[in-house]
Amino acid sequence: MDSNLAAGLAMIGAIGPGIGLGIGFSKAMEAIGRNPEAAGTLFVPYILGLALTEAIGIYCLIIAIILIFAVA
Amino acid sequence: MPEAGSKLIHVVLKAEKLFSIGPLEVTNSMVGAVLASVVLLLAMVYFMRMASIVPNRMQSLIELPVELMTGIVAGTTSRWRGYVVLVIGLFVMILVANWLGLLPGVGTIGLRGEQPGELIPFVRAAGADVNFTLGLALVTFVVFVSWAIRLHGPLGYLRELAGEPRYMAPLMFPIHLISELSRLVSLSMRLFGNIFAGEILLGTMLALTTAAAFLLPLALFIPTIFLGLELLFGAVQALVFALLTMAYIILAIGERPGTEHEANAPAGNEGAQASAHAA
Numbered sequence: 001m002d003s004n005l006a007a008g009l010a011m012i013g014a015i016g017p018g019i020g021l022g023i024g025f026s027k028a029m030e031a032i033g034r035n036p037e038a039a040g041t042l043f044v045p046y047i048l049g050l051a052l053t054e055a056i057g058i059y060c061l062i063i064a065i066i067l068i069f070a071v072a
Numbered sequence: 073m074p075e076a077g078s079k080l081i082h083v084v085l086k087a088e089k090l091f092s093i094g095p096l097e098v099t100n101s102m103v104g105a106v107l108a109s110v111v112l113l114l115a116m117v118y119f120m121r122m123a124s125i126v127p128n129r130m131q132s133l134i135e136l137p138v139e140l141m142t143g144i145v146a147g148t149t150s151r152w153r154g155y156v157v158l159v160i161g162l163f164v165m166i167l168v169a170n171w172l173g174l175l176p177g178v179g180t181i182g183l184r185g186e187q188p189g190e191l192i193p194f195v196r197a198a199g200a201d202v203n204f205t206l207g208l209a210l211v212t213f214v215v216f217v218s219w220a221i222r223l224h225g226p227l228g229y230l231r232e233l234a235g236e237p238r239y240m241a242p243l244m245f246p247i248h249l250i251s252e253l254s255r256l257v258s259l260s261m262r263l264f265g266n267i268f269a270g271e272i273l274l275g276t277m278l279a280l281t282t283a284a285a286f287l288l289p290l291a292l293f294i295p296t297i298f299l300g301l302e303l304l305f306g307a308v309q310a311l312v313f314a315l316l317t318m319a320y321i322i323l324a325i326g327e328r329p330g331t332e333h334e335a336n337a338p339a340g341n342e343g344a345q346a347s348a349h350a351a
Contacts, residue, residue: 044144044315051312055258058265065268069085 003071007064017057024049080283081275085268087201088185088192100193101201104178108169108198137164145318155321158215162208163314166199170267170306173197174299179271199267199309202260209259212317217252220324232326255320259313266309270302 028046032039087099115134122128127135141160145152172178173196182193198204220229233252235244277298281291 044148047308047311048315048319051262051308051316055262055265058262058269059258061269062261062265065085065265069083 003067007067010060010064010067013060014057017053020053020056021050024053080279081272082190083272083275087196087203090192090194099201100182100196101198101204104172104195105169105198105201105204107195108165108172111168111172112164137167141314144315148318149322149325151325155215155219155318158211159314159318162212162317163310166208166263166310166313167307169198169204170310171303173199173267173271174274174302174306179275197267197271199263199306200271202264205260205263206256208263208313209256212259212313212320213256215317216320216324219321220326223325255316259316263309263313266305270305274298274302 024046028042031042087101089097089099090103091098119131119134123131138160141163142156145156145159178195178197179193180191181195182191184190185192217229220232224232233245233248234241235248274295278291278295281287281294
């Protein structure tokens with residue numbers, strides 16, 4: 001029961017990447033809005049930035065999963 | 073309705089053993105990874121036998137990821153011939169392994185386990201096993217460290233890690249060292265977390281929509297939505313792994329303006345030899 005509580009608390013850390021992804025996506029949309037031909041150039045760095053930011057949320061998820069499944 | 077206190081679905085972190093070949097335990101995610109490799113090998117055999125200048129549909133399909141990744145890598149840096157094969161291989165391997173985990177029968181056809189409700193599937197998505205993702209991350213790590221050591225020498229690599237103002241080296245060296253080592257952890261954990269959480273998500277959605285009789289009409293299309301989500305995420309994670317490999321190798325080569333004369337692209341087998349020497 002304690003590990004379930006700890007797993008829930010660990011997922012509070014997913015707030016940060018959520019905000020970061022939203023900010024990143026809004027900036028990308030602004031840039032495409034100003035210059036629609038930049039969409040192709042922007043795509044690869046955007047996906048890279050998305051994945052790097054989302055990875056932090058995934059680390060929180062990994063800790064929560066380990067707490068639920070591998071701690072008695 | 074399931075009783076209170078029982079789990080909705082049965083998930084395990086560690087891949088279950090199916091049988092042993094001598095001292096080697098064959099797990100179900102190993103079977104999944106071997107299946108992905110077999111698919112890629114069949115595509116390779118098909119391409120080698122039936123390649124023509126004007127491609128038919130199957131050949132165009134096989135050439136699609138190659139041209140996509142080559143376009144991205146060649147558009148990013150001028151010295152790409154040494155490692156573009158690795159980037160393409162990682163992309164295609166992880167893509168096929170992730171998408172194989174979504175086929176019907178993967179994770180659902182298996183042996184009955186000891187506890188009630190437990191199932192040991194015959195095939196499991198390869199990305200849902202930390203060993204698979206850690207192995208690929210180790211390949212990337214060895215390749216980019218060996219590129220740095222091959223181009224700058226071992227002392228040059230350590231000098232790069234020490235950073236630019238030399239008096240800051242006692243602070244910057246551990247930071248750079250840990251950030252280089254943490255690339256292993258981040259690469260493997262990103263792919264593992266995405267695929268494993270995707271499996272749990274699919275199982276939970278299916279279990280929730282089939283829990284009661286009045287929810288059954290929902291079970292026809294809500295799991296389909298999440299299946300599509302997992303298709304997208306599997307492809308994005310494969311692309312991200314390959315692009316991060318490319319980015320780390322470019323950082324290890326360390327092209328700075330003014331050193332463009334070094335950009336005589338080495339042949340691909342030199343890169344393979346360097347990896348073999350460093351491994």
